[in-house]
Amino acid sequence: METTNKYWKGLEELHHDADFEKNRMNEFAEKLPLSKVLKEDDLELSSNRRDFLKFMGFGITAATLAACSRSPVKNVVPYINKPVEIDPGVANYYATTCGGCNARCSLLVKTREGRPIKIEGNAESPFSKGGVCAVGQGTVLNLYDLGRLSHPVVNNKAADWKAIDTLASSALSAGGAIRLLTGTISSPSTKAAIETFIKKYPNAKHIQYDAASASAIIDAHEQGFGKAVLPSFNIANAKSLVSVDADFLGTWISPVEFTKQYTSARKVEGGKPEDFLFHFQFESTLSLSGSNADHRATLSPSQIGAALVRLHNYVAEGTGGAQAGSSSLELAGNSIKMAATHLVKNKGKALVICGSNNPDHQALVASINSMLGAYGNTIDLDNPSYQYQGNDKEMIALVNEMNAGTVGTLIIHDCNPSYTYPDAKKFNDGLAKVKTSIAFSTRLDETSERCTAVAPTNHFLESWGDDMPKAGYISLYQPSISPIFNTRAAEESLLLWAGISTTYDEFVKKNWKENFYGGGEYKNFEDFWMHSLERGFISMESKNAKSYSFNGNLASAAKVAAESGDIEVVIYEKVAIRDGRDANNPWLQEMPDPISKVSWDNYAAISPKLAEKLGLNDEDVVEIKAKGSNYSVKLPVLKQPGQKYNTIAIAKGYGHNAKESATYKVAAGIGANAYPFATVTDNALIFGGQTVTITKTGENYPLAQSQTHHHMEGRDLVRETTIAEIANGSYYKEMEKKEKEESSLRISLWQDYRYPGHQWGMAVDLNACTGCNACVVSCQAENNVPVVGKDEVRRRREMHWLRIDRYYSISEEGPKEIYHDKYKELDKLGAENKLGNYEKVKVVFQPIMCQQCSNAPCETVCPVNAISHSSEGLNQQAYNRCVGTRYCANNCPYKVRRFNWFNYALNDKFKDYPMQTDLGRMVLNPDVTVRTRGVMEKCTFCVQRIQVGKLDAKKEGRALKDGEIKTACQQSCPANAIVFGDMNDPNSEISKLLENKRTYKILTELNVRPSVNYMSKVRNSNETIA
Amino acid sequence: MTGKTFKFVSGLLLLHLFFITLSSSAYAAEAAPVASESSSTFLGIPFPIALIICVAILFLLIGRVISLRSAVKSTEKGSEGKQLTGLALKWHYIKSTINPIFIVLAILTILTGFTFVDWYNRAQDLGTQVGYAPEQPIKFNHKIHAGQYGIQCQYCHTGVEKSKQANIPSVNICMNCHKAIKSGPQYGSEELAKLEAAYKNNTPIRWVRVHNLPDHVYFNHAQHVVAGKVKCEQCHGKVQEMERVVQASTLEMGWCINCHREAHIDSDNAYYTSTYDFVKKHKTYTVAQMGGLECAKCHY
Structure with a gap:
């Protein structure tokens, strides 16, 4: 199976673009401008004897003077009253909840000397199970963002809290409708505060609005089951999953929770092959979920309705349910029929999810799930999710109400409708008609800058609070730092205006005492509260999930509109930027998109075939104009394999345009806003499917795409198989044969190292890895990896120690014979145009970090011995010894070494990035050196964590426990794909994984003997179900 | 020897003397605060002894060569045509065959070599700050606290067994005793008043850090004190005898x-x-x- 797959990283590699071919062997992305530098006036090469003497004289004097200086006087400033729990030099961990998106995972915040420096997952949580996504990792940087609002603002002028309180009380008592517009409030205590507020002001109403709305799902469940809730999905129970345009692994509702469920449903070891989840994905643009799917087919947004009707009717046929409407749409390879057959076969263990916000679509999905017996098994309506409660109808009504001028006071909290609302102009017009508008916000964003007053709120790491993402599970917030700026919790303001003067933490405690404390094992409430805070969450008894059957009317939902044949826009979320609320985060901007590998930019993704038809090439700027609203943006084009032919995909979250330049210092000027392409109907906000026209502008806009950087010459790096081949053992036999062939070739000139104590090793399960990039940001936070910006990424100078290589492959088409020269082979495929329009592309992800080789090629070439081998198997890079010859990077077959081209902590080019501001530097890990210019760096296996783990064991005089030391990438992985441990310990998890027959090492023909192992990707094959 | 050569050679010798004195005095100034122990060595032998040994060997060798050659050429005649024997023969041989400039140059070369080795050795200790004893904002006396009263180091330096840093004590630790003890034997209440002011006004004390390591070095106290069972004085010297803390080791x-x-x-x-x-x-x-x-x- 694996031998017939051809893997490539980018179309330029596949097609042998002249530029790519010319540059791929070069050390640098561009010619180094040495001659230019040397010709500059001050560095004239042809200097005469007098110049030479001048330089010499100056040099000697300067060196002498510099050598004479004493080290600067350093101060130590101890606390006046040292808090008992803080020991300088020792990290403290506080349990809290993530405020990065609506999913609300439970976190542990690592603090040093009272400042949060790293986000970790709370492994005890039954909800997020220790996973954190890239956005969650990035939240700690938002805390130290200078773009945050540092003081209250009234009428666009800095004010104090008294001014806001006076304004609020006079506005609230002035009469007129009071409207409280918030994002989803899943916090019981915030809800209680809002209720208290509404009790005081009966003319007030609370409206929830989400930029990424799940309103249609709630509507469909109200219509079909009489329960207006967002159900909990349980993918772990499913054997058959159909996702229609829902990127549940990347962005949809609760990605970390779903990733945990997804990996547990696709276990190769410890699970039966027949229980291995089959994942169908029907979508318009290649998403993270789509790239992990077993079977993927493309459809345009306007086809979703027709596809769902067809699926519905196939399922109805199979289960004896009622037909709804009629549709003759079929996707490539009879995908809908295949999916329906498989779903019906696994009735009771099947699940259909849909990311569309069209209530008609969601009604169809609810009906299909009902026929498949999903309710009670894979869908739980009795313990619903509270993560998305936004109600589009109420929001649309509010905007109308505002425009009618009947709203007296509007209080906005945790949402940015001036930027995210599709008809933002109408919202802004309405906002101007509201007498007094007050925004609670962490920054002066597009909405708050239009409000009468802005009351800055705390970052969630500075806040008290609670959150109920799911019925029966409450996660607590506790501050890990006192507010940095002059901010106040939104709830505290609301309570104050309602006449209750209390701190919000007292209010939360009171609320918990009244509602959640039930005695039990705890002595008193204080005991219960402290225990809950320490653990970070409480789990209450969950109700039994009952089975429900759909009894809504599908007559209107099943009407299928005719296809227009025009180009449709797809509006999607990117894994890093999501809905755009944290767009000002340089870590997230620099994180390459898992699929396109573009960082720092928004682009218009189109299929290579459409690009050919329109005569477009990568980086050509096009004007995309909506036919309905005439809204238009200019964006560069990117050819995206896996994209539906007649569609163009634009990500949300870019194109911020707040007036205050400090607000989005990093995000300003990047990309264009995609929200206005969405449309507002009577009852819903519809994202995607709007028809657009594309015109070439003739301009060119460079994108920073790192997909072919650190190129490994197309060798056999990723291995892939099917669960069927695992089950019948043929894959293992093939692996053994391969290993036997290769092992005979491994001859070493070197004497083997001895590892008397520990020998650190890692295994990365490519089957579990979804490619979400959480590890990349986690590594960046842990190891003080600098942000380099778009320009430097374009020059292949990104500094990430850990990268995720994304390989495309097509297996159904193309020749079966295998060539030794993979390039010739790809050539043939490309030349014969046998790859169709690339819609059938499959994806494999492979995280690559330093492989910590035993016969390390880097060690032998260093002229100054800056890289040496440790007795624990690490390749130790000593930065202060390195002189920057770069020999090691050239000799590294895995291309994992990164060179510091600049002093990122001082150079003006990087002045907007965290290392250059006093506030931003608070995020640095004090245990890891900030590297200077001219030295080489690389992954260390988080040696600082290894040292701390060993020291703890030594201090306590005990053996080191397996799993005690976790690398940063391993800790945050939502898929548990990374295992790290001592290979010398026969009982460790890593030792067991080394025995696993799926485990292999990459580039073994070089006999560098890496310590990092990979485990083959396993997929379900179509043959098993056809 | 012509006058010119003599001037040249003696000039060189003087220059050497000057440099040696200069470097010795600079070194002495550097090392003054600590009980000076000569750390500069050549092949493991203390520098001055090595110098004497080498010069002695040189003279021995030259003497040996002369006596051998004089024995062979025992028929050599003096300027007056007289047969020379014994010392006179040797002296004659030295005068006639060995250029005195060569000897002076040989000695100079050796001296230069030694000077550079000496400089190299001393340069090793440059910037190490041994003996660094900055004045502190409060004249805290370790001799009284750790010496006279025998207070354990760990009582104040609380982090030493659990953390990377040993910690300069926070003011509340000082106040454990100094709530009651308002004046000391040395400075009366003058210094303690500063401590109390800091405590009352909540203004942290900016102590001057004595032991500094470069940023690229990770050092952990707990590792050494708990796991390694290293005594504090092994690196920090006899703190109980220091009025003002002095850096005792080169670090x-x-x-x-x-x-x-x-x-x-x-x-x-x-x-x-x-x-x-x-x-x-x-x-x-x-x-x-x-x-x-x-x-x-x-x-x-």
């Missing part, structure tokens, strides 16, 4: 490495016995043998 990498080569691990610690099966059998492993010289033990 340079060679100094670290030397100790790692000599110090033994605590072979009773269950971490070592469980991780390294050979530790139980032979109990005499040095830190270096357990990988304590590897780069990433301190640099990451």
Whole structure:
């Protein structure tokens, strides 16, 4: 199976673009401008004897003077009253909840000397199970963002809290409708505060609005089951999953929770092959979920309705349910029929999810799930999710109400409708008609800058609070730092205006005492509260999930509109930027998109075939104009394999345009806003499917795409198989044969190292890895990896120690014979145009970090011995010894070494990035050196964590426990794909994984003997179900 | 020897003398605050002794050559045509065959060599700040606290057994005693008033850091004090006898490495016995043998 797959990283590699071919062997992305530098006036090469003497004289004097200086006087400033729990030099961990998106995972915040420096997952949580996504990792940087609002603002002028309180009380008592517009409030205590507020002001109403709305799902469940809730999905129970345009692994509702469920449903070891989840994905643009799917087919947004009707009717046929409407749409390879057959076969263990916000679509999905017996098994309506409660109808009504001028006071909290609302102009017009508008916000964003007053709120790491993402599970917030700026919790303001003067933490405690404390094992409430805070969450008894059957009317939902044949826009979320609320985060901007590998930019993704038809090439700027609203943006084009032919995909979250330049210092000027392409109907906000026209502008806009950087010459790096081949053992036999062939070739000139104590090793399960990039940001936070910006990424100078290589492959088409020269082979495929329009592309992800080789090629070439081998198997890079010859990077077959081209902590080019501001530097890990210019760096296996783990064991005089030391990438992985441990310990998890027959090492023909192992990707094959 | 050559040679000698005095005095100034022990060596022998030995060897060798040659050429005649014997013959031979400039130059070369070795050795200690004893904002006297009253180091330096940093005590630790003790034997209440003011006004005290390591070095107190069972004075000197704290050790990498080569691990610690099966059998492993010289033990 694996031998017939051809893997490539980018179309330029596949097609042998002249530029790519010319540059791929070069050390640098561009010619180094040495001659230019040397010709500059001050560095004239042809200097005469007098110049030479001048330089010499100056040099000697300067060196002498510099050598004479004493080290600067350093101060130590101890606390006046040292808090008992803080020991300088020792990290403290506080349990809290993530405020990065609506999913609300439970976190542990690592603090040093009272400042949060790293986000970790709370492994005890039954909800997020220790996973954190890239956005969650990035939240700690938002805390130290200078773009945050540092003081209250009234009428666009800095004010104090008294001014806001006076304004609020006079506005609230002035009469007129009071409207409280918030994002989803899943916090019981915030809800209680809002209720208290509404009790005081009966003319007030609370409206929830989400930029990424799940309103249609709630509507469909109200219509079909009489329960207006967002159900909990349980993918772990499913054997058959159909996702229609829902990127549940990347962005949809609760990605970390779903990733945990997804990996547990696709276990190769410890699970039966027949229980291995089959994942169908029907979508318009290649998403993270789509790239992990077993079977993927493309459809345009306007086809979703027709596809769902067809699926519905196939399922109805199979289960004896009622037909709804009629549709003759079929996707490539009879995908809908295949999916329906498989779903019906696994009735009771099947699940259909849909990311569309069209209530008609969601009604169809609810009906299909009902026929498949999903309710009670894979869908739980009795313990619903509270993560998305936004109600589009109420929001649309509010905007109308505002425009009618009947709203007296509007209080906005945790949402940015001036930027995210599709008809933002109408919202802004309405906002101007509201007498007094007050925004609670962490920054002066597009909405708050239009409000009468802005009351800055705390970052969630500075806040008290609670959150109920799911019925029966409450996660607590506790501050890990006192507010940095002059901010106040939104709830505290609301309570104050309602006449209750209390701190919000007292209010939360009171609320918990009244509602959640039930005695039990705890002595008193204080005991219960402290225990809950320490653990970070409480789990209450969950109700039994009952089975429900759909009894809504599908007559209107099943009407299928005719296809227009025009180009449709797809509006999607990117894994890093999501809905755009944290767009000002340089870590997230620099994180390459898992699929396109573009960082720092928004682009218009189109299929290579459409690009050919329109005569477009990568980086050509096009004007995309909506036919309905005439809204238009200019964006560069990117050819995206896996994209539906007649569609163009634009990500949300870019194109911020707040007036205050400090607000989005990093995000300003990047990309264009995609929200206005969405449309507002009577009852819903519809994202995607709007028809657009594309015109070439003739301009060119460079994108920073790192997909072919650190190129490994197309060798056999990723291995892939099917669960069927695992089950019948043929894959293992093939692996053994391969290993036997290769092992005979491994001859070493070197004497083997001895590892008397520990020998650190890692295994990365490519089957579990979804490619979400959480590890990349986690590594960046842990190891003080600098942000380099778009320009430097374009020059292949990104500094990430850990990268995720994304390989495309097509297996159904193309020749079966295998060539030794993979390039010739790809050539043939490309030349014969046998790859169709690339819609059938499959994806494999492979995280690559330093492989910590035993016969390390880097060690032998260093002229100054800056890289040496440790007795624990690490390749130790000593930065202060390195002189920057770069020999090691050239000799590294895995291309994992990164060179510091600049002093990122001082150079003006990087002045907007965290290392250059006093506030931003608070995020640095004090245990890891900030590297200077001219030295080489690389992954260390988080040696600082290894040292701390060993020291703890030594201090306590005990053996080191397996799993005690976790690398940063391993800790945050939502898929548990990374295992790290001592290979010398026969009982460790890593030792067991080394025995696993799926485990292999990459580039073994070089006999560098890496310590990092990979485990083959396993997929379900179509043959098993056809 | 012509007058010109003489002037040249004596000038060189004077220059040398000047440099040696200069460097010695600079070195003496550098090392003044600590009890000076000469650390500059040549091939393991203290520098002045090595110098004397080398010059002695040189003269011995020259003398030997002369006596051998004079024995062979015993028929050599003096200027007056007289047969020369004994010392007179030797002196004649020196005068006639060996250029005195050569001897002076040889001595000069040796001196120059030694001077450079000496400078190199002394340069090793440049910037190490041994003897650094800055004035502190409050004249805290370790001699009274640690010496006279015998207060344990750990009482104030609370982090030393659990953290990377030993910690300068926070004011509340001082106040444990100084709530009651308002005046001291040395400065009366003058210095203690500063402490109390800091406590009352909530203004932190900016102590001057005595022991500094470069940023690229990771040092952990707990590792050394708890796991390594190193005594505080091994690195910090006799603090109980210091009025003002003085940096006693060089804190340079060679100094670290030397100790790692000599110090033994605590072979009773269950971490070592469980991780390294050979530790139980032979109990005499040095830190270096357990990988304590590897780069990433301190640099990451």
